[in-house]
Amino acid sequence: MKKSRPGRPVPEILARLDKKYPKVRCALYHRNAWELLIATILSAQCTDVRVNLVTPELFAHFPTPAAMAKASLPELEALVRTTGFFRNKAKNIRGASLKLVEEFSSKVPAELDQLLTLPGVARKTANVVLGSWYGISVGVVVDTHVARISHRLGLTRATAPPKIEQDLMKILPPDHWIDFSHQIIHFGRETCIARKPRCATCPLETLCSSPDKTWSSH
Numbered sequence: 001m002k003k004s005r006p007g008r009p010v011p012e013i014l015a016r017l018d019k020k021y022p023k024v025r026c027a028l029y030h031r032n033a034w035e036l037l038i039a040t041i042l043s044a045q046c047t048d049v050r051v052n053l054v055t056p057e058l059f060a061h062f063p064t065p066a067a068m069a070k071a072s073l074p075e076l077e078a079l080v081r082t083t084g085f086f087r088n089k090a091k092n093i094r095g096a097s098l099k100l101v102e103e104f105s106s107k108v109p110a111e112l113d114q115l116l117t118l119p120g121v122a123r124k125t126a127n128v129v130l131g132s133w134y135g136i137s138v139g140v141v142v143d144t145h146v147a148r149i150s151h152r153l154g155l156t157r158a159t160a161p162p163k164i165e166q167d168l169m170k171i172l173p174p175d176h177w178i179d180f181s182h183q184i185i186h187f188g189r190e191t192c193i194a195r196k197p198r199c200a201t202c203p204l205e206t207l208c209s210s211p212d213k214t215w216s217s218h
C-alpha cells in the first residue's frame with residue numbers, strides 16, 4: 001500500500017482557508033436552485049467566469065424551467081455556445097428543465113437520488129446544488145482545482161474524482177465539506193494555479209510539500 005506524504009495538518013489547512021476566505025460563496029451567478037443547477041451543468045469543462053457571462057442572457061430569455069423546457073435546441077445552443085460542448089449542454093439543460101416540470105412540479109429536488117435522475121446531472125452537479133443552495137452536505141465537490149490542490153497538499157493520492165471525494169470525506173469534518181470546495185476553487189484561481197503556483201505568497205506554504213512548488217521556506 002502506498003504511504004501518504006508526511007504532514008496532513010487538516011485542521012490547520014482549514015483554519016487558514018477560513019481566515020483567507022471567511023464568507024465564501026459559490027462563484028456561479030444564480031438567484032434560485034434551478035438557475036444554480038443550469039449554471040452548474042454549463043460549467044462542465046468551462047470556467048465559472050465564462051458561464052457567468054452567458055447565464056444572465058440565458059435566464060432573461062428563459063426565466064423558468066417551463067420556459068426552458070419549451071425552448072428550441074438551436075436557440076439554446078446559440079446562447080450557450082461559448083461554454084463548449086454546447087450541443088450536449090443545450091440538450092441537457094432543456095431535458096433537465098422538462099423533467100423538473102413533468103416530475104418535480106418545476107422544483108429542484110433536495111435529494112441526491114432524485115437530482116441524479118436529471119439529464120446532465122452527475123454527482124458533482126448534485127453536490128453543488130445540495131451544498132450551495134440547500135445547505136445539505138452529502139459530499140465534497142471535486143472539480144479540477146479541488147483535485148489538483150488536494151494532491152499538492154497531500155490530502156489524496158487518487159486521480160479519479162469519485163475516489164478523491166471519498167478520501168476528502170474521510171479527512172474533512174462534514175461541516176466543512178461545502179465551504180472547502182468553494183474555498184479551494186477561489187484559492188486555485190488566485191494562488192495555487194495549475195501551471196505556476198504562487199507559493200511565495202501562499203497562506204498554506206508552510207504546510208505544503210508539493211513537488212510542484214515554485215518557492216519553499218522549508
Ligand code: SF4
Pocket residue numbers: 152153191192193197198199202203204205206208209210212213214
Ligand atoms: S505552496 Fe504552492 S503548491 Fe503548495 S498549496 Fe501553496 S501555492 Fe499550492
